[in-house]
Each structure stands twice: as C-alpha cells, then as structure tokens.
Amino acid sequence: MAIFEGFATTLQPANLGFILAGTALGVVAGAIPGLSSTVGLALVLPITFSLSPVPALLMMVSLYMAAQYGGSITAIAIGVPGSSPALATTFDGYPMCKRGEAGRALGISLFASATGGVIGAILLMIALVPLSRVALAFGPAESFALGVFGLSIVASLVGKSPVKGAVSAVLGLVFFVVGLDVLTGSPRLTFGIDALMDGLELVPMLIGFFAIAEAFNAIVSRADPNPLGRIRGRPPRARELAGLWPSIARGSAIGGAIGAIPGAGATIASLVAWNEEKRASSRPETFGRGAPEGIAAPEAANNACVGAAMIPLLALGIPGSASAAVLLGGLRVQGISPGPLLLDEQAPLVYSLFAGFLVAVFCMLVVGILGIPLWTRVVGLRSSMLMPLVVGISLIGTYALRGNPFDAWVALFFGALGFAMLRRGYPLVPAVLGLILGPMVETNYRRALTLSSGSHTTFVESPISLLLLVLAAASFAVPVLRGHVTRWRERRT
Amino acid sequence: MSRHLGRWVEPLLLVTIAVGIFVDSLSYPSAVVPGAPGPAFFPRLLSLVLAACAGWLAWRPPGAAGLSLGGSDSTGGSIRFGSAIVLIAGFLLLASRLDTYVLLPLLVGGLMAIMGERRVPALAGIPILFTLFVYLVFVQALGVPLPARLS
Numbered sequence: 001m002a003i004f005e006g007f008a009t010t011l012q013p014a015n016l017g018f019i020l021a022g023t024a025l026g027v028v029a030g031a032i033p034g035l036s037s038t039v040g041l042a043l044v045l046p047i048t049f050s051l052s053p054v055p056a057l058l059m060m061v062s063l064y065m066a067a068q069y070g071g072s073i074t075a076i077a078i079g080v081p082g083s084s085p086a087l088a089t090t091f092d093g094y095p096m097c098k099r100g101e102a103g104r105a106l107g108i109s110l111f112a113s114a115t116g117g118v119i120g121a122i123l124l125m126i127a128l129v130p131l132s133r134v135a136l137a138f139g140p141a142e143s144f145a146l147g148v149f150g151l152s153i154v155a156s157l158v159g160k161s162p163v164k165g166a167v168s169a170v171l172g173l174v175f176f177v178v179g180l181d182v183l184t185g186s187p188r189l190t191f192g193i194d195a196l197m198d199g200l201e202l203v204p205m206l207i208g209f210f211a212i213a214e215a216f217n218a219i220v221s222r223a224d225p226n227p228l229g230r231i232r233g234r235p236p237r238a239r240e241l242a243g244l245w246p247s248i249a250r251g252s253a254i255g256g257a258i259g260a261i262p263g264a265g266a267t268i269a270s271l272v273a274w275n276e277e278k279r280a281s282s283r284p285e286t287f288g289r290g291a292p293e294g295i296a297a298p299e300a301a302n303n304a305c306v307g308a309a310m311i312p313l314l315a316l317g318i319p320g321s322a323s324a325a326v327l328l329g330g331l332r333v334q335g336i337s338p339g340p341l342l343l344d345e346q347a348p349l350v351y352s353l354f355a356g357f358l359v360a361v362f363c364m365l366v367v368g369i370l371g372i373p374l375w376t377r378v379v380g381l382r383s384s385m386l387m388p389l390v391v392g393i394s395l396i397g398t399y400a401l402r403g404n405p406f407d408a409w410v411a412l413f414f415g416a417l418g419f420a421m422l423r424r425g426y427p428l429v430p431a432v433l434g435l436i437l438g439p440m441v442e443t444n445y446r447r448a449l450t451l452s453s454g455s456h457t458t459f460v461e462s463p464i465s466l467l468l469l470v471l472a473a474a475s476f477a478v479p480v481l482r483g484h485v486t487r488w489r490e491r492r493t
Numbered sequence: 494m495s496r497h498l499g500r501w502v503e504p505l506l507l508v509t510i511a512v513g514i515f516v517d518s519l520s521y522p523s524a525v526v527p528g529a530p531g532p533a534f535f536p537r538l539l540s541l542v543l544a545a546c547a548g549w550l551a552w553r554p555p556g557a558a559g560l561s562l563g564g565s566d567s568t569g570g571s572i573r574f575g576s577a578i579v580l581i582a583g584f585l586l587l588a589s590r591l592d593t594y595v596l597l598p599l600l601v602g603g604l605m606a607i608m609g610e611r612r613v614p615a616l617a618g619i620p621i622l623f624t625l626f627v628y629l630v631f632v633q634a635l636g637v638p639l640p641a642r643l644s
Contacts, residue, residue, distance in 0.1 A: 050635040163553075167507060167546045173539050174514060181532040186522050188532060189514065219577050219608055220570035385615060388604035389623055391581065392597060396627050399588075400637040408585055416578060424503065442535045454528025 003125075006351030009054055010359050018055040019356065022062035023363045027371060029063065029083075030070025032386065035214070036083035037067030041326040042211040043390065045203055045333065046397025053334040054352045060330050061306075061353065062360035064323050068266060068302045069113035069364055072295070073372075076105045085266035085302035088274035092287065092294030099290055103372075107235035108292050109299045110368040112248050114361045116300030119252035120259065120307025121357035124314075127260070128343065128350070131315035135340035140451065141458050144444035145468035147437045150318040152472040154262050155430040162479045164426045172434015173441070175200050182443055195406045204398045204410040205435060206329045209428045210322060211394045212415025215387040217422065222383065240292070247277055247293040248300040255301030259308030262320035266305040273301035307357055314338045314350070318437065325432045333401070500554050507547035514540040576607050593639040597624045 009015065022044070029040025040063050048056035071086030076093035089109060096105040138146065151173075155165035178189045179199025190196040251273040258269035277297035278287040287294045310327075312318045317339035319325040331338055336346060343350055398411040418428050452458035460466045514536050524531030584600040598620035605616055631637045 047630065047635065050637075163546055163549050167543065167550075170539055170543050170546065171510075174510075174536070174543075177514075177536050177539065181521075184522065184525060184532050186532050188521060188536060189517055191517075216574060216577065219604070220574050222570075222573070222609055382610070384605055384608035384610040385619055387608060388601045389619075391577075391604055392601050392623055392627070395581070395584070395600075396593075396597070396631060396639065399639070400631050400635065403638065405585065405589055412578075412581055412585065419574075445535070446530050450526050450529040 002347060002351040003354060005348065006353070006355035007359075009348065009352045010058060010355040015055050015058055015352075015356075016359070016363075018051070018059040019062040019360050019363050020367065022059035023066040023360060023367045024371070026063035026066025027070035027073070027364075027367060030067030030086070031073040031082040035386075035390075036071075036323075037064050038210045038322040038326055039214050039390070040067055041323055041330070042207045043393050043397065045207065045326060045330055046393075046400050048330055049333045049401055053331075053336060053346075053349055056330060056334055057327075057349065057353055058356040058360070060327055061310075061356055062363060064327065065117050065303065065306050065357070065360045066364045066367065067323075068117075068306060069110060069299070069368060071302075072109040072113070072299055073106065076102055076109065076295075085270050085305070086298075087267060088270040088298035089295055091274060092289070092291045095288070095290035096292075096295070101290070103234050104236045104240075104292075105290075105295055106368075106372065108241070108244065108295045110365065111236070111241050112244065112251065112296040112299040113303040113368075114365050115248050116252045116255055116303035117306060117361040117364065118358060119249075119300070120256055120304035121354065121361070122307070123256045123260070123304070124307040124310050124357070125354050127311045128315055131311060132340045132343050135316050138340070138464070139462070140444040140448035141462050141465040142468070143440055144448055145459065145462075145465040145472070146316060146318070147441035147444065149468040149472040149475075150262050150312070150316070151430065151433055151437055151441070153475045154320070154433050155427075156475045156479055157261075157268075158265070158427040158429045160425060162476055164424075165430050166476070168421065168426045168428065169430035169434045172431035172436075173438050175205065175431070175435045176438025176442070182439065183446060200410060200435065201401075201407060202332055202432075202435060203329045203401055204407045205414045206326050206432065207394045207398050208411040208414025208416075209418040209432060210326065211390055212411060213418030213422060213428070215390045215394070216415060216419040218383045218387040220419075236292075244292060244296040247296040250276060250280065251297035251300030252304040254297075255304030256308045258301075259305030260311045260320070262312050262318055265309075265321045266302040269301040269305050270298035273297040310353075314342055314353075315340065317440070319433065322429045322432065325429065325436060328436060501551060504547040504551035507543055507550070511540040511543040511547065514543070573607050577604060580604060580607070594624055594628065597627060 010019070025040055025044060026037065029035045029043075030037060041060055044059065044063060048059060051059070067083060068085055071081055071083035072089045072093060074080050074082040075086040075089040076097050079090050079094035079097075081087045081090055093105045093109065096102065135146075151169045155169040156162040158165055174189070176199070178196055180186065180197055181188055187197060254273040254276060255266070255269045258272060259266065274287075274294055274297055277293050278284050281287065281291070281293060283291070309320045309324045312320050313324045313328060315338075317328075317337065319328045328338060336342070336349070394411060394415075395408045399405060399408045401407060421428060421431070448458050449456070459469060518533040518536040518540070521533035521536075522531065523533075580600060580603045584596050588596055601620040601623050602616050605619065610616055627639075632639060
C-alpha cells in the first residue's frame, strides 16, 4: 500500500533527521513570544530550497506541528502565549504553574497536542482524496468562483474589519498583477523596471511579511518576555491523561472542523474549544483557575488544525492560514503546485506527507519530553539578541533563493509594508492569499469569458460557481450587516 | 496630526494607489479575443474596488485602528524603526560592492544596539558567531555563493 511506502520514505535516517530538526525549531519558534510557526517556517524556507521535496516538506510540516505545542510552554510558564493559538492555554495553564504544577500542565499540553495532531492527520487522509476528486471537475467558471470564495472568506474572517481585510486582499491581487500578463505577455505595473518583468516572487513577500515585519514590531516595541524560571512539578500520570480523553476528543473535533475552513485558524479553534469545554464541564467554575481540561481541549484543537488546514491547501491550492501560505511557498520553491492534480502527479510525496505527520507527532512527544530544560533557556533569549538574527537570516535567505539581490529588497519592502499594515489593523494573510490566488482568479475569469463569448451568465449557470459566489458575497455582507444592526440597536437603547 | 485629519490619510493613500493603477492600465493593449477582457480589465477592476474600500473607510472608519506606536514610546519607536530601515538598506546597497562577511556582523550588531543591547561581549560575539553560522549553513552546507569580495 502507498501509505507503507510513505512510511518507508519518511523513516529513512536523513528524513528522520529533518523531522527532528523541524520539530526542535518548531518548539522554539512556537515558544518564543514574537516568533510563531509562520515566522519559523518563513525562516527555514530558504534552507529547504536545496533539499529534495520530501525532506523539505517533512521539515516544514514537523515545524508547523511542533510550534503549536511550543506556544504552550510560555503560555503555561509565564502566562504569555508564545504564539496566538496558545492564548486559550494561558487561561488554565498559568494558574496551574502558579500552583507549582507546571510539569503537570506541560505534560497534559504535550499529550493533548500529540493526540490532536494525530486526529488532524487522519482527517487530512480521509478528506483529501474526495475533495480533490470534486475539484477535478471544476472548469474556469468554478475555479474563478473558488478563488473569489477563498479570498473573501479569509479577508472577512481574519482581522477585525472586513473592509480592511478586503483592502489587504485587493493589494495582494495588485501585487500579482505586477509583471507580464500571463495571457498576452504585455507588461503591467512594472514602471519600466526590468526586475519587475518576472513579477513579484512569493517567497520574498512571505519572508518580508511574516519575519521582517515581526522583527520591526519587536524593534519598535522593544518588548522582552518575562524571564522563565525553572519548570517545577511532576508530570501527569497515565491515569489522569486517560481521564482527559473526552476533552481531547472534543477539542480535536472542533480543531479539525474549524481548521479546515480557510481563514478561521488555530487561534479561533482553541478559543472555541476552551469555551465549549467549559460549557460541557460539570465544574465550569474551575475553568480559568487551573482546570486540566482547559489545557487539554485547546491544545488538542490547535494541533488538529495543522492537518485540517492542509486539506484546502493540498486539495484546492487554497492556504487557509499564514503558516499554510508559507508551506505553499515551500512547495512552490520545490516546483510543486498543490491542487486537485497533486494526488495524481505527486502521490509518493503526498503519502510521505501523511506518514510524516504521524512521525512528526511521535518526534514532538520525544523532543517535548526531553527538551523542557533546554526550552527554558532558549525561550529566555532577549529580543535584542533574537530579532537582529531574524532580520539577518531573512535577508541572506531571500538572497540565497535565486542569488538575486533584488529579492532581498523586495523582502525589505514587504517587511516595512507588513509592519505598517499591522500597525493600522490590516491583516496580512489576505494580501498573501491575493498574490497566491491572483492567477487562479484572473486567468480563469478571462478564460471563462472567452469560452462564453463575453457573457457573464457563465458564472451563474454552473450551480457550484453560483453557490461559491453567493457564499463569497455572504461572507462579506454578514459581518458588515451585523455591525450595522448592532450599532442600530445600541442607538435605540 | 489631528484625529480628524488622520481619518483621511488611509483613504487618500488607497485612492492614490487606485488612481495610479488605473492610469497605468490605460497604456495596456486591448483584448486579443473579441468579447473577452484584455490585460487592462483586471487592474481596472481592482482599482475600482480599492477606491470603493477607501470610500467606505472614509465614511465608516473602523473603531480600532490596530496597534499604534504606543504612547510615550512612539517617538523612540519611530526613530528605532527609521534607523533599522536605514541600516538594512545600507547593508543591501553595499553588500554587492563590499563583503557580506564584513557587513553582516555590522548589520546584526547595529540592530542589536538599536534594540538597546549594551553588553559589549554580546555586541561583539553574537554578530561574529551568526556570520560564522551563515557561512557554514548557506555557503558550505547549501552551496549558496554570497556576495563576498574576499572569498
């Protein structure tokens, strides 16, 4: 069976080494406030280009997975989430730490993260094939509608203002337009600059937006994490972990469902899981005061999101989160385009990825248990030491991708732009998605109209296209209308 | 800048970008296939959507503008940001003319100093160790030639 071949590939010593390296980097990236799985992925992106596709992808996936757990280390130890998906873990993790039970809390987090990771991987294996088969039947009209739907749902869900999300998405589409038109070859928005003729590369944009912008943020705020003390307290007993199964199962189910929706993401999933766990509990008053279930459910949810977020990415080519967008960048660097044909064209890679998820979970358990004394030292690094290194790696890494200094300038431009956008409340993910989905949206729009001799009814004649466009419109209209209704009610009262 | 004026800055900037895109699209060739949109259609559509969003933001500015540079720290933050940009731009300008292995420690050390690092051993040691790391990983392990006059 193909999955066994996938395991055979994944378990080769070199690939195992890359999974272990990705896991260790992921735990560190997740644990250090200011970094995250996205920054970690953006930083290893230039390193993966010299690897073959399987180890490159295994390293990135294990980093993504481990970073979700890593975020809980600082969430539990100092009450500051290392990355945003660990926010819900602070509610009960930090009170447990203050009671001297940090070891127990970290053990619960690790076990729940590993279980959630396995369930997310199983969801990916189950859902990928049928969704890919459905997407194979898409023509230009449906593909255009799918691109618009992906953009609109991410723009409306990420950030606080749907309009600012839309601006971000449109800017991303504008960045896609830069370069030669794919159908006619005429230059667009190049302003006579030769280096822009090939268009803007995705990877410098990703590194600029997610690594350099984050470094600028730290440079401006000059915030340092609280020093981490020694982690005390015994680890949880097997019986206690077994008793947390219902919480972990609920959290994983919520994470799997929310993670598969583009734009929803691990942070929302973990907060919903914590809230639902509290509602389901017979002792809701213990939540927020150190309830073990309050750690297990959100941690299972944010790790289940990892596998679930890969479903739209691999089946449709739509990354549902910032980390998935960087993973897509990693695939593009390897010359692989995710989408409905991926399973047919790259079956060994996909099955290695399935196996890699499960092996990465095992490695996360090992690294998580053995590494606790080390993480406490690494996490205590000052921003003033860390962030200059992030900038240095970003610039050198961007240059190294093609040996082109212009790419480093592009990364700096996007770093400054991303920083400014974040400061003004514009989410970055829709802009990245605009650059990624631009070809899908514009090319299929023009192809559909060419096939229909310029008639726009082609987009509503297909039921799938119509449904996707209605959903896209609703994803914008609902939050805007809800805001209006809320303001109207407030004025009336 | 007054709050009232600040409200118009973002919409005006977005409208300027939209107009720039529209004007640039006027020079694109027309459609090859009759009835189908040409290369100018999509950029023009984007410029219209951007202008509409700008109009919406001017009419109904969202309550929270996101993070600000932060109260009393705002001037210091702006100076640090500006210094970092100048330092990085200087590095990129000079890297192809001078030597990456000389400039990289200066870049990292400079950024550390901007971020408030004052310990001399850290300011001296970390940039050198980092440059060594870059040399080992990118040049030796990955085989990427960095701009280096001396090597």
